[in-house]
Amino acid sequence: MILRTSWVYGPFGSNFLRTMLRLGAERSEVGVVDDQLGCPTATADLAAAILTMVEQAEHDYFAAWGTYHYAGLDSVTWYGFAAMIFAEAAKLGRKTPRLRAIATADYPTPAPRPAYSGLSTEKLSRQFGIAPKPLREGVVATLRRLLGEGDAP
Secondary structure (H helix, E strand, O other): OEEEOOOEEOOOOOOHHHHHHHHHHHOOEEEEEOOOEEOOEEHHHHHHHHHHHHHHHOOOOOOOOOEEEOOOOOOEEHHHHHHHHHHHHHHOOOOOOEEEEEOHHHOOOOOOOOOEOOOOOHHHHHHHOOOOOOHHHHHHHHHHHHHOOOOOO
16 A cells, blocks of 8 residues: 655654744744645654554455555645644743745745645545544644643743
């Protein structure tokens, strides 16, 4: 099986959520791209989806090999994602910067980025009974893991 995903974030490694927290602690203002849409995916949700797929694939009768998509439920811009991260982090006592929406052209990257990178999880849901999770749920769980219940490091 091949499982495609997008905009993965979690409490470990380098990812957008952790970068926003770092920049928020270092700067009073952060510019974030507001013309690219995607479906952020929490690492815990992605891991749970993979485990469910593997458990079902272990059965002798399994024949649903193929390519599937798993991504978070909600489509949002990077700016919208950052706004949610900072709003939830503020509830946990974290310092938050002022956000400024910028265009992709204002933030050049080595590789071009699509304006829309959402993925349909319909096939995965039908085959494995896996439903994508809401963005806020994953962000809150990740921040609580990183920051504790109101303890900002």
